[in-house]
Amino acid sequence: MRYFIYLFAALLLSSTGLSAQQKQEPWKASQLVEANTLASRINNNKAANLLILSVGPDAIIKGSVDIGPTVEAENINKLKNYLKNVPKDKEVVIYCGCCPFDKCPNIRPAFAVLKDMSFKNAKLLNLPRNIKVDWLDKDYPTND
Amino acid sequence: MKKTFCVLLITLFASHLSAQSTALKIGQPAPEISLPTPDGKTILLSSLKGKLVLVDFWATWCAPCVKEQPELKDLYSKHSNQVRTGKFEILGISLDKSKENWRKGIERFKMEWIQVSDLMFWKSPVAKDYAIEGLPFNVVVDEQGKIAAINLHGKELEDFIDNYLSRAK
Numbered sequence: 100m101r102y103f104i105y106l107f108a109a110l111l112l113s114s115t116g117l118s119a120q121q122k123q124e125p126w127k128a129s130q131l132v133e134a135n136t137l138a139s140r141i142n143n144n145k146a147a148n149l150l151i152l153s154v155g156p157d158a159i160i161k162g163s164v165d166i167g168p169t170v171e172a173e174n175i176n177k178l179k180n181y182l183k184n185v186p187k188d189k190e191v192v193i194y195c196g197c198c199p200f201d202k203c204p205n206i207r208p209a210f211a212v213l214k215d216m217s218f219k220n221a222k223l224l225n226l227p228r229n230i231k232v233d234w235l236d237k238d239y240p241t242n243d
Numbered sequence: 244m245k246k247t248f249c250v251l252l253i254t255l256f257a258s259h260l261s262a263q264s265t266a267l268k269i270g271q272p273a274p275e276i277s278l279p280t281p282d283g284k285t286i287l288l289s290s291l292k293g294k295l296v297l298v299d300f301w302a303t304w305c306a307p308c309v310k311e312q313p314e315l316k317d318l319y320s321k322h323s324n325q326v327r328t329g330k331f332e333i334l335g336i337s338l339d340k341s342k343e344n345w346r347k348g349i350e351r352f353k354m355e356w357i358q359v360s361d362l363m364f365w366k367s368p369v370a371k372d373y374a375i376e377g378l379p380f381n382v383v384v385d386e387q388g389k390i391a392a393i394n395l396h397g398k399e400l401e402d403f404i405d406n407y408l409s410r411a412k
Contacts, residue, residue, distance in 0.1 A: 156340035157364040231365035
């Protein structure tokens with residue numbers, strides 16, 4: 100029995116370890132913001148010093164700015180132009196929410212821009228499934 | 244010890260199960276859909292009663308959905324006789340936001356079946372009505388408007404449609 104438990108644990112560990120190795124993401128785990136954290140900041144009016152940018156199909160989150168899908172070059176330029184006048188120490192949270200991270204074409208190019216432009220407080224909203232399941236279904240605040 | 248292990252396993256499987264959509268059930272009436280085509284004509288799912296309908300939820304921003312479209316095109320061509328005689332139809336529902344992208348997608352994949360969208364991305368009420376938790380997603384609706392299959396893809400979907408239509412002959 101014990102053998103099975105060890106085997107099970109080893110399997111779990113190796114699968115998470117592998118996936119962490121395979122994905123060379125531009126963000127660090129510490130740069131992920133949980134949806135409930137952001138939602139409560141917005142609800143408690145503690146998001147004023149925060150810049151929330153939508154880099155996906157729609158700016159659903161309350162107070163967020165619609166940049167457009169950054170898989171498209173014109174929206175990457177829009178993002179760069181928008182960020183030109185933003186102080187480098189500003190807390191900037193980007194999100195897409197179309198699909199799980201591994202299927203999303205927008206978050207990586209957008210996060211790379213933040214990194215290249217030396218934003219010190221760049222964050223990515225952690226939406227493991229999509230904006231419907233992880234935001235709308237939880238009745239978190241929206242732009243409409 | 245064995246007990247703990249079993250509980251652990253059951254919990255793991257249960258959490259996987261609960262992640263699946265539970266709102267739709269095979270045999271239940273499919274929720275009504277009323278959405279516009281790119282030309283603004285409203286299509287009702289109920290207006291397709293009498294046909295076997297594959298309701299395909301997709302979007303141009305969804306890579307696996309886009310990849311699946313040529314397969315649906317093949318399926319549609321394969322059953323073109325049934326389409327002509329009013330036995331089969333595909334209803335493509337896009338969760339796009341941009342009308343331009345949507346139109347371009349339809350043209351690019353030469354989708355000849357019905358296309359509708361309210362261009363509301365994940366905020367579309369249809370996503371809620373069908374308890375969609377991710378794309379691609381589809382349902383097969385039978386001649387009586389009841390759900391006959393949920394989220395089949397690839398060979399499974401093809402076999403289901405083929406078998407259903409050959410039985411209905």
